[in-house]
Amino acid sequence: MSVSNKSLQIQKTYEALFALEDIREIFRQSLPTGLDEAQQGEFSATLARIKEVIADLETGDGRPACNRIGTLDPRTREKEFINIHPIQAAGRLTPEARKAIISYGDGYSTCDYCRKPFRLDKISRPPIEEFHAELARFVNMDQARVVPGARRGFQAVAQSLVEKGDSVILSTLAHYTEFLAVEVAGGVVKEVPLSEDNTVTAEASAQKIEDVKKETGKLPALMMIDHFDYQLGNEHDVRGMAKVAKEYGIPFLYNGAYTVGVMPVDGKEIGADFVVGSGHKSMASVAPSGVLAVTDEWAPRVFRTTQMEGDLTKRKFGIKEVENLGCTLMGGTLISMMASFPAVKDRVQRWDEEVRKSNYFLEQFLRIQGSKVLSEWPRKHTLTKVDTTGSFDLVAKTHKRRGFFFSTELKERGIIGEFAGATRTWKLNTYGQTWEQIKYTAESILDIAARHGLNVS
Amino acid sequence: MSVSNKSLQIQKTYEALFALEDIREIFRQSLPTGLDEAQQGEFSATLARIKEVIADLETGDGRPACNRIGTLDPRTREKEFINIHPIQAAGRLTPEARKAIISYGDGYSTCDYCRKPFRLDKISRPPIEEFHAELARFVNMDQARVVPGARRGFQAVAQSLVEKGDSVILSTLAHYTEFLAVEVAGGVVKEVPLSEDNTVTAEASAQKIEDVKKETGKLPALMMIDHFDYQLGNEHDVRGMAKVAKEYGIPFLYNGAYTVGVMPVDGKEIGADFVVGSGHKSMASVAPSGVLAVTDEWAPRVFRTTQMEGDLTKRKFGIKEVENLGCTLMGGTLISMMASFPAVKDRVQRWDEEVRKSNYFLEQFLRIQGSKVLSEWPRKHTLTKVDTTGSFDLVAKTHKRRGFFFSTELKERGIIGEFAGATRTWKLNTYGQTWEQIKYTAESILDIAARHGLNVS
Numbered sequence: 001m002s003v004s005n006k007s008l009q010i011q012k013t014y015e016a017l018f019a020l021e022d023i024r025e026i027f028r029q030s031l032p033t034g035l036d037e038a039q040q041g042e043f044s045a046t047l048a049r050i051k052e053v054i055a056d057l058e059t060g061d062g063r064p065a066c067n068r069i070g071t072l073d074p075r076t077r078e079k080e081f082i083n084i085h086p087i088q089a090a091g092r093l094t095p096e097a098r099k100a101i102i103s104y105g106d107g108y109s110t111c112d113y114c115r116k117p118f119r120l121d122k123i124s125r126p127p128i129e130e131f132h133a134e135l136a137r138f139v140n141m142d143q144a145r146v147v148p149g150a151r152r153g154f155q156a157v158a159q160s161l162v163e164k165g166d167s168v169i170l171s172t173l174a175h176y177t178e179f180l181a182v183e184v185a186g187g188v189v190k191e192v193p194l195s196e197d198n199t200v201t202a203e204a205s206a207q208k209i210e211d212v213k214k215e216t217g218k219l220p221a222l223m224m225i226d227h228f229d230y231q232l233g234n235e236h237d238v239r240g241m242a243k244v245a246k247e248y249g250i251p252f253l254y255n256g257a258y259t260v261g262v263m264p265v266d267g268k269e270i271g272a273d274f275v276v277g278s279g280h281k282s283m284a285s286v287a288p289s290g291v292l293a294v295t296d297e298w299a300p301r302v303f304r305t306t307q308m309e310g311d312l313t314k315r316k317f318g319i320k321e322v323e324n325l326g327c328t329l330m331g332g333t334l335i336s337m338m339a340s341f342p343a344v345k346d347r348v349q350r351w352d353e354e355v356r357k358s359n360y361f362l363e364q365f366l367r368i369q370g371s372k373v374l375s376e377w378p379r380k381h382t383l384t385k386v387d388t389t390g391s392f393d394l395v396a397k398t399h400k401r402r403g404f405f406f407s408t409e410l411k412e413r414g415i416i417g418e419f420a421g422a423t424r425t426w427k428l429n430t431y432g433q434t435w436e437q438i439k440y441t442a443e444s445i446l447d448i449a450a451r452h453g454l455n456v457s
Numbered sequence: 458m459s460v461s462n463k464s465l466q467i468q469k470t471y472e473a474l475f476a477l478e479d480i481r482e483i484f485r486q487s488l489p490t491g492l493d494e495a496q497q498g499e500f501s502a503t504l505a506r507i508k509e510v511i512a513d514l515e516t517g518d519g520r521p522a523c524n525r526i527g528t529l530d531p532r533t534r535e536k537e538f539i540n541i542h543p544i545q546a547a548g549r550l551t552p553e554a555r556k557a558i559i560s561y562g563d564g565y566s567t568c569d570y571c572r573k574p575f576r577l578d579k580i581s582r583p584p585i586e587e588f589h590a591e592l593a594r595f596v597n598m599d600q601a602r603v604v605p606g607a608r609r610g611f612q613a614v615a616q617s618l619v620e621k622g623d624s625v626i627l628s629t630l631a632h633y634t635e636f637l638a639v640e641v642a643g644g645v646v647k648e649v650p651l652s653e654d655n656t657v658t659a660e661a662s663a664q665k666i667e668d669v670k671k672e673t674g675k676l677p678a679l680m681m682i683d684h685f686d687y688q689l690g691n692e693h694d695v696r697g698m699a700k701v702a703k704e705y706g707i708p709f710l711y712n713g714a715y716t717v718g719v720m721p722v723d724g725k726e727i728g729a730d731f732v733v734g735s736g737h738k739s740m741a742s743v744a745p746s747g748v749l750a751v752t753d754e755w756a757p758r759v760f761r762t763t764q765m766e767g768d769l770t771k772r773k774f775g776i777k778e779v780e781n782l783g784c785t786l787m788g789g790t791l792i793s794m795m796a797s798f799p800a801v802k803d804r805v806q807r808w809d810e811e812v813r814k815s816n817y818f819l820e821q822f823l824r825i826q827g828s829k830v831l832s833e834w835p836r837k838h839t840l841t842k843v844d845t846t847g848s849f850d851l852v853a854k855t856h857k858r859r860g861f862f863f864s865t866e867l868k869e870r871g872i873i874g875e876f877a878g879a880t881r882t883w884k885l886n887t888y889g890q891t892w893e894q895i896k897y898t899a900e901s902i903l904d905i906a907a908r909h910g911l912n913v914s
Contacts, residue, residue: 005491006484006487006489006491006492009484010481010484013477013480013481013484014559014560016473016477016507017474017477017478017556017559018556018559020470020473020474020477021474021552021555021556021559022552023470023514024467024470024536024552024555025552027463027466027467027470027536027537028535028536028549029891029894030463031539031871031893031894031897032463032537032538032539032870032871032872032897033871033897034462034463035463036893047511047514047515050473050511051511054504054507054508054511057480057504058501058504069553069556069557069560069796070553070795070796070798070799071583071584071587071795072557072560072561072583072792072795072796073583074556074559074560075560075561075563075566075569076560077569078485078563079481079484079485080484080489081489082488082489085565085568085569087564087565087568088563088564088565088566088568090564091563091564091565091788092485092563092564093562093563093564095478095479095481095482096526096527097562098478098481098559098562099474099475099478099526099531100526100529101558101559101562101743101789102471102474102475102478102531102555102558102559103471103526103529103531103532103533104529104532105550105554105555105558105743105793106532106535106545106548106549106550106743107544107545107547107548107549107550107736107737107738107741107742107743107744108542108544108545108548108737108738108744109532109545109744110744111542111544111545112532112534112542126528126529126530127528130528148605148606148609148745148785149605149782151782151783152605152782154782155782159641170767172767172769172770176763176774176777176783177782177783179763179765179767179772179774180763180765180774180777180779180782180783181782182765183763183764183765183779184616184779184780184782188765188768189765189766189767189768190768191767191768191769191770193769279564280564280565280787280788281564281565284564285564286558286562286564286743286788286789286790287564287565287566287567287786287787287788287789287790287791288605288745288785288786288787288788288790306633306636306637306640307640308636308637308639308640308645308646309646310627310629310631310636310646310648311645311646311647311648312629312648312650313629313648315636317633317636317637320633320637322637322640322641323641325606325608325609325611325612325634325637325638325641326608326633326634326637328605328745329744329745330737330744330745331548331737331743331744331745332558332743332744332789332790332793333743333744333745333789333790334744335529336562336789338527338528338529339526339527339529341527342527413489414488414489414490415489434486436488436493437486437488440488440489440490
């Protein structure tokens with residue numbers, strides 16, 4: 001099968017999927033008793049079209065039909081290409097999640113059987129309550145809630161714990177959403193400096209706590225640390241820092257945006273008071289989604305229920321949680337997390353293999369003279385920052401398309417997701433590629449180097 | 458076509474959709490150059506299965522295959538039944554949205570072409586920036602952002618404007634999420650009493666403001682009013698109340714959870730400083746989604762950008778907005794809003810017809826002796842609270858299945874979405890039903906009444 005052949009088949013797959021959605025719509029417009037004549041006609045015509053599409057899909061022949069959805073072109077990147085985008089790799093949906101959102105895309109689709117006490121995480125059909133219990137076990141914490149992205153987990157914790165002017169300890173490589181969560185809560189960010197190896201350590205965080213105490217006269221109200229940071233994908237000593245936090249009596253939030261859903265995470269063993277994960281980043285879920293897991297000690301504070309009372313009606317809203325604003329992910333987002341969850345639980349057990357693939361790819365990459373890995377080495381993660389100033393950027397300097405030559409070369413080989421035009425420092429993520437795909441990607445990049453006269457050892 | 462025939466065809470439609478997802482997965486696991494032998498074999502086998510399913514779909518024969526996704530049963534309610542659920546009606550996805558999420562379900566699917574300044578609403582491919590401008594025009598406000606549900610819009614405004622202990626004016630019929638937004642911001646709820654006709658008026662709100670001023674020595678910091686409330690679906694005088702708010706210099710938030718996306722909304726004409734809408738409730742979108750639109754006057758405050766600076770690194774994060782925590786709906790949620798938007802813009806123009814259908818249905822319903830409409834009459838909305846204490850509840854009193862007899866009778870006729878077991882006061886929403894479906898639903902309910910010996914005039 002040629003590349004264009006595969007491309008047409010992907011197109012035809014969408015044509016068939018979309019035509020089946022047209023079939024669904026006919027059912028939706030019909031009476032429970034069945035289709036009327038016009039609907040039956042439309043049904044037959046659509047089915048005839050589907051059969052043609054399926055025939056084309058089988059042979060890889062045929063003309064592409066217009067597949068646009070209004071102003072949207074269907075996204076085919078994950079099928080036509082190998083995607084090395086730094087933040088997209090582990091958020092790709094599993095087939096189970098894709099099937100689930102086909103069936104549960106509608107607005108409040110999870111709320112068919114919502115009964116007293118009327119809270120999302122208490123719904124038993126679909127098994128949302130059970131999923132929440134499983135989520136908590138998955139990261140070995142006591143309680144868990146789904147939230148609209150990891151950032152909303154940071155926010156819930158920060159707003160519960162941080163008073164105006166309070167200090168919050170973050171890493172010098174902290175993600176910007178942690179900054180914003182501190183800011184929205186009225187706190188002030190204090191960064192733990194990096195060691196020479198570009199990680200933050202227990203020692204440095206203890207020193208920072210002391211500095212803050214001396215400077216402000218007060219201990220920090222919270223410490224939020226990324227297990228693996230978003231810039232280099234380096235591992236930071238979360239266990240050591242959680243221990244330091246405990247010694248000072250400072251609550252410790254473990255930011256697992258790059259770990260929960262790809263590698264095993266044991267919140268209690270780490271010593272975390274809060275574990276936050278990202279659905280769309282690392283749990284194969286629709287955005288925005290994530291998880292906030294807490295210990296029983298902190299649950300009453302972070303998951304506190306509403307106390308507000310209507311001054312006239314004396315209305316109160318029972319067990320609705322203030323920081324979560326009641327229910328959080330009432331439809332396709334939650335369903336995608338639930339549907340992916342069995343595969344996610346399974347895949348975290350294969351993390352070592354993912355790291356091996358990451359290292360294999362980068363070993364090949366380093367054969368290109370002048371190329372560097374800026375992240376710690378060997379890699380403990382699939383997200384890596386590389387420096388090609390001494391290799392591909394040399395080519396870009398004299399190439400008429402400048403840095404874009406590199407993107408074009410990659411794309412011609414079916415690889416995308418690098419930052420288009422960047423040939424100095426850039427990030428990539430090999431997560432989820434098969435060995436065949438990893439080898440193909442490595443060979444492709446070596447081939448591009450050789451083609452442009454770079455030395456490959 | 459019999460009911461069971463249609464039911465099997467719906468099942469077969471899912472089987473075909475799910476099998477096509479298996480095809481997509483084969484492409485995802487393959488190399489850009491094409492499928493290997495094993496993949497080709499899987500492709501052929503899956504395609505053979507699809508052809509059988511399509512044949513069954515056509516004839517309405519065949520045996521159902523197992524369609525479960527892990528522990529999830531596919532949701533077929535919107536196709537097998539007419540759904541009168543009070544909060545689900547206008548959140549049902551359009552076919553365009555369903556197609557779009559098939560193609561854009563993956564985590565950060567909207568972020569392929571994210572470039573400087575790296576903010577969701579600035580992305581031009583897909584046309585997210587343009588969509589934001591259109592959203593603002595749609596509700597005639599100056600600027601708009603998508604948010605993870607209307608509640609997150611209330612929160613952003615409340616946290617920006619309300620200081621600890623400040624009063625916030627809400628209606629006595631205010632939604633609980635407004636209570637929570639006030640609470641999380643540290644404010645105190647003050648309710649405007651209802652008039653005899655179960656609406657809140659300009660006069661009553663002016664009086665309430667005076668009362669609060671007298672009681673607390675301070676004007677309320679914010680007023681949030683639902684145009685149509687969630688309890689009765691009654692219309693409240695938002696124009697009059699916005700005018701009162703303006704006179705007192707109190708910012709006015711228009712809660713359009715039950716209007717934006719189903720009827721025309723003109724924020725400036727209403728006199729709103731903020732317009733909030735719900736994607737999953739009224740804009741045919743995946744949850745959690747919504748819109749927060751503001752005037753240029755308030756944008757700098759509610760959409761203020763981060764000022765936080767790393768104490769060591771001096772890092773700042775440019776135009777990331779504090780209350781939105783940077784980007785909000787980075788994938789399927791936003792794409793569903795965008796894909797549904799042309800249909801949504803169109804359907805708001807047909808709101809009168811929806812109200813006519815609502816009134817037609819309820820006129821038929823009122824023919825059942827002892828039945829009442831608790832909402833204002835005639836209806837100006839499709840969400841209605843009814844009272845069947847004098848009709849179906851009389852039957853329930855002596856029926857061995859109590860109130861559940863009514864759900865069973867409805868379900869047997871292909872109607873769902875009422876609160877199972879409730880035969881006293883309950884809510885329904887006729888939004889989006891065709892005239893044929895409306896008439897069918899009305900006839901069904903009259904038939905149930907007659908069958909159980911209730912008088913039908």
